Amino acid sequence: MTKAKAFGRALRKIRLKKNLTQEDLSLQAEIARVYISELEYGKKIPSIETIFKLSKALNIKCSKLMDLTEKELHPSLLNQFF
Numbered sequence: 001m002t003k004a005k006a007f008g009r010a011l012r013k014i015r016l017k018k019n020l021t022q023e024d025l026s027l028q029a030e031i032a033r034v035y036i037s038e039l040e041y042g043k044k045i046p047s048i049e050t051i052f053k054l055s056k057a058l059n060i061k062c063s064k065l066m067d068l069t070e071k072e073l074h075p076s077l078l079n080q081f082f
Helices: 003-017 022-029 033-040 048-058 062-073 075-081
Strands: none
Touching: 003 033, 003 048, 003 062, 022 033, 022 048, 048 062
């Protein structure tokens, strides 16, 4: 799995856990909905600015988003954190 796809999967999981649509997240993060879709499908790689915007809109720390991305890349790490 690529890093972009891992980030996208983590982003989607968090968004769904927060019961947000892509449209909801796009409005809160001030990012185009199409871009959020591209992120979730691993077609785009977010800038650090975008990661901060998404984290703020999702009310989580950037490090949490990155931790979840890392877990998507390396599922064996799940046992180390839970």
